[in-house]
Amino acid sequence: MHELRIEENGNLGPIDSSRIPRYAGAATFARLPRLDQLEKADVAVVGVPFDSGVSYRPGARFGANHVREASRLLRPYNPAVDVSPFAEAQVADAGDMAVNPFNIHEAIEAVQQNALDLTAGGARLLTLGGDHTIALPLLRAASERAGEPVALLHFDAHLDTWDTYFGAEYTHGTPFRRAVEEGILDTEAISHVGTRGPLYGKKDLEDDRRFGFGIVTSSDVYHQGVREIVAKLRDRIGSRPLYVSVDIDVLDPAHAPGTGTPEAGGITSRELLEIIRGLRGLNLVGADVVEVAPAYDHAELTGVAASHVAYDLVTLMSELPKADAR
Ligand SMILES: N=C(N)NCCCC(=O)O
Ligand SMILES: [Zn+2]
Numbered sequence: 001m002h003e004l005r006i007e008e009n010g011n012l013g014p015i016d017s018s019r020i021p022r023y024a025g026a027a028t029f030a031r032l033p034r035l036d037q038l039e040k041a042d043v044a045v046v047g048v049p050f051d052s053g054v055s056y057r058p059g060a061r062f063g064a065n066h067v068r069e070a071s072r073l074l075r076p077y078n079p080a081v082d083v084s085p086f087a088e089a090q091v092a093d094a095g096d097m098a099v100n101p102f103n104i105h106e107a108i109e110a111v112q113q114n115a116l117d118l119t120a121g122g123a124r125l126l127t128l129g130g131d132h133t134i135a136l137p138l139l140r141a142a143s144e145r146a147g148e149p150v151a152l153l154h155f156d157a158h159l160d161t162w163d164t165y166f167g168a169e170y171t172h173g174t175p176f177r178r179a180v181e182e183g184i185l186d187t188e189a190i191s192h193v194g195t196r197g198p199l200y201g202k203k204d205l206e207d208d209r210r211f212g213f214g215i216v217t218s219s220d221v222y223h224q225g226v227r228e229i230v231a232k233l234r235d236r237i238g239s240r241p242l243y244v245s246v247d248i249d250v251l252d253p254a255h256a257p258g259t260g261t262p263e264a265g266g267i268t269s270r271e272l273l274e275i276i277r278g279l280r281g282l283n284l285v286g287a288d289v290v291e292v293a294p295a296y297d298h299a300e301l302t303g304v305a306a307s308h309v310a311y312d313l314v315t316l317m318s319e320l321p322k323a324d325a326r
């Protein structure tokens with residue numbers, strides 16, 4: 001089957017859904033070309049089929065392909081910000097990283113190395129998870145590329161700054177504590193957004209504050225509203241290199257049931273998309289969307305939400321300096 005693609009500004013875009021039905025063929029993110037069909041990309045979307053770090057429901061290893069399937073309906077123009085991301089930049093689907101499901105340490109090393117390889121030519125990386133364990137090696141790669149510790153905006157119901165589970169240091173509940181310990185985060189500019197739900201104890205919050213995290217709870221989003229929160233976050237981040245990590249369980253289970261550790265009282269997909277759009281122009285060096293567990297999804301709700309979040313993150317990246325300028 002011939003691939004009829006939209007081409008603009010010399011960038012090879014998605015398969016034209018007015019010529020080839022969008023439900024036909026193998027899925028890539030937003031029907032974009034695969035990286036191996038191109039010389040280079042400004043933005044690469046990569047999957048990490050890994051969920052050996054979960055503490056409750058498994059299945060996020062199938063998340064990236066679920067998001068790709070749900071992303072078939074994305075269109076090339078983003079009217080919310082008046083940007084055509086795939087015309088603005090060359091965006092490509094880099095496929096999945098090959099990670100060892102039986103050895104977390106080896107998997108973490110592989111994610112870090114793959115992320116470094118994919119960004120070697122100046123591409124910005126958007127990763128589809130996988131469970132939240134993978135944020136640690138992705139942050140290691142991002143800070144190595146940036147040449148300095150990075151600012152972090154972490155959307156999640158959970159803190160993910162816990163210490164260990166069953167004695168294990170590398171799990172989906174611990175990546176950001178490890179990242180602080182490793183000195184790869186700029187602790188003047190690290191924030192959680194959407195936090196809620198029961199904790200193990202008050203100490204969880206005390207530890208988190210000691211590491212330097214600011215918290216915008218799900219209730220804060222409700223009471224203060226998106227505008228005020230975006231202004232505060234932008235202020236804190238400034239011109240620092242920024243990594244954005246989106247655990248899809250930041251959304252209320254009504255918006256994202258397909259996830260491993262759901263918590264009631266979450267933000268809406270509209271609120272999340274609005275906050276992300278508010279990050280326009282910040283120096284976004286990398287991002288992930290993790291914890292999509294398709295077995296618990298219904299009617300592709302979670303897949304659709306995650307694909308739109310990924311699309312708006314790609315839109316932000318598409319407006320920033322291109323690969324050859326970096
Ligand atoms: N990163 C996610 N999604 N969840 C962490 C929850 C850890 C726990 O079971 O307490
Ligand atoms: Zn979470």
Ligand SMILES: [Zn+2]
Pocket residue numbers: 132156158160172247291
């Ligand atoms: Zn998480």
